[in-house]
Amino acid sequence: MSIRIGILGYGNLGRGAECALKNAPDMELKAVFTRRDPKTVSILTEHVPVLPVSEAPGMKDDIDVMILCGGSAADLPEQTPYYAGLFNVVDSFDTHARIPEHFAAVDQAAKTSGKTAAISIGWDPGLFSLNRMMAGAILPEGQSYTFWGKGVSQGHSDAIRRIKGVKDARQYTIPVEEALQAVRSGSNPELTTRQKHTRECFVVAEEGADLEQIRQEIVTMPNYFDEYDTTVHFISEEELKRDHSGIPHGGFVIHTGKTGVSGENGHVIEYSLKLDSNPEFTSAVLTAYARAVYRLNQEGQTGCKTVFDIAPAYLSPMSGEELRAHLL
């Protein structure tokens, strides 16, 4: 019997989860839930209903895992605890600083309902966290560094769009190659924000806008750009559409550490991602963890989990025997 999946929220992430489910032989999409008028939402899968979120509670017994595809700022802090009271759930909550309180709220809800939840699933938090944690446990005499990019930062692109005279914008975060090399060398460099990443902006200006003024506003913007070396390119709307419509991202977790009688041997553990589509990859991770959450719940392991708490075998449709025979 297939694991019956619901998708709640149908933006880039929800659509990505829908695509990922097509490659999951053991899972089946039962319904997509939206806060919009369902008539205005058309999905990719035939014969699957699009329903208003208000109908989700009534489908409690028809859905094994709800994949929550809302945003971390406004949606998930409310949604995940609420839906964990009704379903097994996974979310991609990515506000690092607020994870402990989110965990506590979801854990309480899931324990009360006897459901299983996995939060902060994706690549950072998520796979990157796992690699930081495991590398640190294996080489405690060492240090982990995380670099992001090259990739589109939605938050930074939005910040530029709010500037007067800007029609549209796309911002890329780019790791500095020299910093990557310094880290890989094992020298444990102290790196400033400016030394780790640069920012490159492609901006479509309104007609007649003061370009130099826009450039100044971008590069001096507190928190977003002032601590970085930022390059601004003004391009046409057509160029933005043609060359910058994808949502690529990625990055590196590099851990270097020492072993031996007196740390005489150095080691480098490096994990990297190069993603054509950030939301589609994130939702592929969510989908694999939806499988895990279902199985954990079947075994009676309820409450809130993170990537740290879930044995990797739960992510795969293969049996333990198959995994050991073919992948170990």
Add this chain to the structure above:
Amino acid sequence: MSIRIGILGYGNLGRGAECALKNAPDMELKAVFTRRDPKTVSILTEHVPVLPVSEAPGMKDDIDVMILCGGSAADLPEQTPYYAGLFNVVDSFDTHARIPEHFAAVDQAAKTSGKTAAISIGWDPGLFSLNRMMAGAILPEGQSYTFWGKGVSQGHSDAIRRIKGVKDARQYTIPVEEALQAVRSGSNPELTTRQKHTRECFVVAEEGADLEQIRQEIVTMPNYFDEYDTTVHFISEEELKRDHSGIPHGGFVIHTGKTGVSGENGHVIEYSLKLDSNPEFTSAVLTAYARAVYRLNQEGQTGCKTVFDIAPAYLSPMSGEELRAHLL
């Protein structure tokens, strides 16, 4: 209270485990067991006894986890099931083809004794297996490739040493850069053995030996070299000692896969290791999993486990709260 550790077998791996324990605040070395005359074995840690293996069973209640540091060919198939009857154990059994039978034997022994065992712990099998498995579960429309090196292959070095006229030798396995690039491109290349790795040999010949004859014997040796492009360098004993006394290794697990409505977005997940000392890194992994095995046993999770079955949090001395607050 510290986790009380025994090390069984004091070669490179046992010594590496001893070093790793010095960086584990929650673990304590209780004894080293050897099949040699204990008087001839001197270890790095003061006030820790070196005992004959025959005394291990008597210390059943004094040791929480025994780290088994024997070899996969002759030692572990016997040792791991036997000691799993007495202790929680970890081993680095790395004969991929025989893992299922080793698992079955250890699982039965550990379930009978109520102990917990983790087998095939290290980097391949081990961390590489974990990355192959997770990447495949996340991007099932994709393919994983494993490359080894640059590093010393002990087996190939030994094979060269058995050739008449060879005094000593060191063999390096080297991944082919073009093959790595082809894999990273996402083109899913079909690669022959020859296309993936080359082999480089540093050989010290006996005086008066026929060097061309030795070279021919190496490059045509079935299974070991005949399917590879192999380079042979003759060097002096001093040069071998000076330039090739380390045991470096490493490698790459690269998984490329597709997502989207019709696989229109490509992704690359890459995990790589660059290790100055293969045995010291392997024993650092063993030590972290010894911690996990102890905790699993405390929770009543007995029997045989692999990297697939163990939630990552068990590897770290940090609590769940600390992990979520600092590493997620």
